[in-house]
Amino acid sequence: MDSLAADHAATYRQYKEDTESIAGWLALNSLKCGYIVAEPASSASASPTPSTRLKGKARKQARETSKASHSQVNDHWPKYAISVSDFSRMAKAIADFKPKEARTSHVKRQTHAASRSEEPDPLIKLVNRFSGLQVEHSSDQGPEIEPSSPVEQDENDYKLTDLVPVTLIKSEEDIEEDFFFPIFTFLQEVDDVRSMVRQGWSGYREGRTELIFCSLITNTAIQLVRRAEHELGLPIERPKKYPSSAYPAWNFPGIFIYENHQSSMIQNNVDLRSFLEPSPGVASLGCSHSELCLWETFTALKHSLWEAKPEAVNICCWEKRKTFRRIKSMLPCLQSISQGMAQSFASDGITSGIGAMFKTRSIPVWTAFGMEMLLDIQDELQTVPQKALKEVQRHTRTKISEFRSKKLDQQPFSVVPRRQNG
Structure with a gap:
């Protein structure tokens, strides 16, 4: 749980790296199949020529060039400019490609099959890429034979080989799709943290965990979501219609819902705009998106902000x-506590979030998350609602009693004069 922000950044970074790897693999292999891929223009102002499918001599020349340079290190390949929309066309070029030898053999098989009135064999038999691996059957071994240690896997084993460097050219539609991916993963990770914290409180109710543990993980979770939310908007390439000046990161859950129910x-x-901003009421959304985005909590908090305006009329x-x-x-x-404890070290994550909400007139995701945690705690302690309160009261009385028993003229309260040398 303490790596929420790091995990989210790593997920998005891995997503971008995987996209570039797939693009590099498609570029190289489609080139081998006669598909031409444009190189980036020498100047930033010039736009790359669109990728096209070669025919005739040009296709043969491109294939021969690809074969000649295949033995070179990938770094020696020129860099290519690829639009995300070209992915399907490059993949189709690879899938449709038929080597000359295979075409000749295929024609012969077709002719032979036709003369015997048989169904022709497929052109290319798919080979199981894992057929070369040795599979150990432990059930066939005697009890005296110890199974061999598993082969260690390097992370490079899972990466695509034979890549060329590419520059991805994204349309506005591509940018918008990429924009929602990190938002979705962030919301999923927040939901996972919420489940983990709730399990802790369930353990407390059943007597398996201590109150101090549950309190600490709850506050820690709120702070981690706060940090992850701050870092969420940093690496994202925004569509033109969602500039950061108009749509801060706390708007992302609402934007995600709106786009899915537009x-x-x-x-x-x-x-x-009215869906995101504080308002007297929003249409009910009983769906998984609403649950994932904590939208009912957001709506209640938005209504509270709107209601705090002097001119507000309650029509909720x-x-x-x-x-x-x-x-x-x-x-x-909670608002009263947050105002009274604004400068206090004892202010917890939930009341701090409420205080920040009314001060900035915004609803950070970590504030909504804290409120959702409070509801979850209440739900978990529903059968023993006074258990935590009684434990805190008992602990407080014990500590106050211990403090009162201390003598103020004794250490550590007394001031002991320093011994002077010589």
């Missing part, structure tokens, strides 16, 4: 929703 939003006359239609009622009933107390 048709219904438009039908209900809900525009993106969410009073019948359980999550909304629970959050709204707790917010006055």
Whole structure:
């Protein structure tokens, strides 16, 4: 759990590296099949020529050039400019490619099969790439024979070979698709952390874990989500319609939901801006996206921000929703605590988030996550609602009693004069 931000950055980085590797593999192998891939223009202003399918002599020449330079190190290959939209065309060129020898052999087999009225064999038999591996059957070995140690796998074994360096050219549609991938992985990882924390509180209810442990992992989880949220927007290439100046990172869950339900939003006359900003109410979304994005919690917090405006008129239609009622009933107390403890070391992650929300008039993901954690804790302790409170009261009384028993004229409270030398 303590590597949430690092894991998310690594996931996105791996995604980009894998995309570039696939592009490099497609470029090299489609070149071998006669598909021409453009090199980047010498100047930044010039646009690369589009990739095309070669025919005739040009195709043969490109294939011969590819074979001649295949033995060279990949670094010696020129760099190619590839649009993401070219992936399918390059893959099709590879799949459709038929070597001359295979075509001749195929014609002969077709002719022979036709003369015997048989179904022709497929042109190319797929070979199991793992057929060369030695498979150990431990059940065939005697009890006196120890199984051999597994072969260590290097991470390079899982990487594509025979690549050429490429420059990916993305359309606005490609950028938008890439924009939502890290958001989705971030939300999934936040959901995993939430499940882990809830398991801790379940263990406390059953007497398997200590209260101090559950409290620490809850606060730590909120801080980790806070850091991961801060780092989320840094590596993302944004579509033009979602500039960072207008859509900060805390808007990402709402944007994700809106894009996945855009048709219904438009039908209900809900525009993106009103969906994201504090408002008196939002249409109910009973779906997995809403659960993943903590949207009911976001909605209750957005309503609270909107309600705090002097000109607000309460026309909310969410009073019948359980999550909304629970959050709204707790917010006055949490806001009061956050104001009173703003400068205190004892302020926890949940009250700190509520304080930040009213101060900045924004709803960070880590604030919504903290509120969701509070609801989860209440749900886990539903059968023993006073257990944690009684334990804290007992601990506090013990510590106060110990403090009162101390003599202020004794150490560590007394000031002992330093002994002067000579």
